[in-house]
Amino acid sequence: MYASWTVRHKPKTLGEIIGNPQAIADLVSWLRSWEQGIPKKRAALLYGPPGIGKTVTVEALASDWSLELVEKNASDYRTEEAVRTFAGLASQYGTLFGKKRLVLFDELDGLTGREDRGGVGAIIKVVKQARCPIVLIANNAYNPRLSSLRFYCLLIQFKKPNVRSVAKRLRQICQREGIEPEEEALKFIAQRSQGDVRSAINDLQALAQGKQQLTYEDVSWLAYRDRKDAIFNVLRLIFYSKSCDAAKSAVDMADVDHNMLFEWIYENMPYHLRDLEDLARAMESLATADLYRSRIRQTRNWKLTRYVVDFMTAGVAVAREKTEPAGFVPLRFPERIKTLSRTKKERQTKSKIGWKIKRRCHISAAEAITEFLPYLRVIFENNAGMASGIAKWLELDDAMVEYLAGTKKQAKAIVKAD
Template identity: 65%
Template sequence: MQSPVYTTWTLKYKPKSLAEVVGNKEAIEKFGEWVKSWEKGVPKKRAAFLYGPPGVGKTVTVEAFANDFKMELVEKNASDYRTEDAVKRFAGLASQFGSLFGGKRIVLLDELDGLTGTADRGGVKAITEIVKTAQCPVVLIANNVYDPRFTNLRVFCLLIEFKKPPAGEVAKHLKRICSLEGIQADENALKFIAQRSEGDIRSAINDLQALAQGKKRLTYEDVSWLGYRDRQDTIFNVLRMILYGKTCVGAKQAADMADVDVDMLFEWIYENAPAHLTDPHDLAKAMDALSMADVYRGRIRLTQDWSFMRYVIDYLTAGVAMARQNTKIHGWIPFKFPERIQMLSRSKAERAAQLNIGYKIKRKCHISAVRATKEVIPYLRIIFKNNAEMAAGLAKWLDLDQEMIESLVGSKEKAEAITRLLS
């Protein structure tokens, strides 16, 4: 089975120009003025320190700026700052504004939060030295500029705060992505995703991709049932820990993080395993584990003995995680929302209609309406779809109206054919 390779929408729709960056206009302007001030000579603050929550566009702003003004951008991140020596190795980059070919340079030290522990103090000191003597704009980025480790460094920097953009702006951005993807999306569906992401544009786009990719239309119903949930422990992380888990312990921990119940988690794994375990043997093993989980789930239902729950969890998490043996990881595959559950939520009106038929059956057959919808309607559907005459007889006996007949046959024309036989 060949699985398609996807690109993430965060990458596909990453702003190439400042004009495309959402929100934080003031911060962006302040940053732009500071870089341009270098044209007139070395300014008092040789570094700008951009800080703020994740996913609001700090990195993207610097990249888009360099692109707009045709500047050379030298990017460094956490892995380059492990030791003082490592930092010193690239210090020379900041010693010249113009390159040999006339272009201007920006040195970006991204993800400074990645510097951890006392061993890195030397790293921050070395970065401070670079900043003090820099001959080109040095940009520092971290989530928390007020971390005590940056106390000395901060003095030499122009601080620029990036804030969470309002949900309305995020929703507008999502709308643009949808129209480029040919998806017709309800305003309130996009608003919902935007609000849920709490200003994190990256995670809003990721959620949108998971919910909408491949669809023609995205409705409020498609997204609303998700409810609000803790963004740190989204179901996506849980699924990742299970479907890509390397240890039983890790996979089991995922179940604790999940903010959905076990039945729901089962649906999520069941729906996503085939796309993520592309090796047939691995998938078969995962499905075996799922069916064992289901067996124990059944026992709980039957006996009400909840001590079986530990086996359900073990099979669902460790069992599925250990199934991965041969599947190779190709690119990024999005997680899908369980179709069975989506169907349930989408057809609420439909279920109400069914229950009405159930009441009609109840009257004639003396069984509960719920039991009738579960046990009789499926057969009625088959009969109604295949035998108009018999359907007409049953419709008369049960006293079904036009709408009910239509819901059983699933087409207007066929329903009309049946009612014609009635008259």
């Protein structure tokens, strides 16, 4: 089973939490003030964007201070009975076992107007009479629905941690997982996550799990991926939907083109369709889609595209007969795309050399690459003097010389021989 790294590396103490030193200090000093009796504001309202550590800060604080933490969220708050329990809990500071209590009411944004009889009004009532500290958490404290509640709360804003601290946290996680990361790779992931620590850690897991090293090259092609959540949901829809229509609708949700989506499906399918017969059927369908793809490439008959879509979505969806939906399966980025982007520069250099040869020898660049390049390689790898003459004649630049020479050392020797 795969454990999500956000859970496995969830901070256990305040010291592990990155960012928001001021907010945390404010929270701590408010909590401390309870030692001197009930303060004016009996609740603190933490607010800020998702994935930056609001919930985990409260949990770590409770653990550091050995508080009894009672966690609730909006869905626990639907019935009047639940509200009464909540009120009961909040009416006592100390517990039977001498531990102090902290009540956390998370994900306030999820409170909907009418259906929760209690709703915001009931929370206010509880807060007004609370005899123990209550922490409330919301993404948006300025949601009009919370306006009357705000008055009773100490407002504490959580902001997105900066790139440097996110990268630092990623480095710690790599260390624990026994992975040696390049600084640039971590910075890249951190930057892309835009302060959302949760999504940065998820990215890191998808890219680095099972590796010993993580290089910039491993992550740089991430730029191909626009919205990972979107693709994640799209794939789940394709692998697990019960109807063809639902699977096909996934294509409209995906913000990648058909070819890219094909690669995503191909790469991830074996990790989802665990039953071998299911997988074989799905592969068969994907192969048929691929056949249409190549026919489209050859004939430019775009009308065939709908068959590609049918086979790679609905075809894959109906292939699943025995496999049960898997739990958490990390998303894998298409290997084939990775390789292509990694070798892109190399391919560019090669084609530029083809053009240089074409100019001198009056053959097509493609022919130059297949017919001449292999011989040039042998010469450049073995005879620096001769290579130097050819390089001059063809007007090759340093990158091209190095490409043909194979190593930096040999390239230097060729330049020197000039």
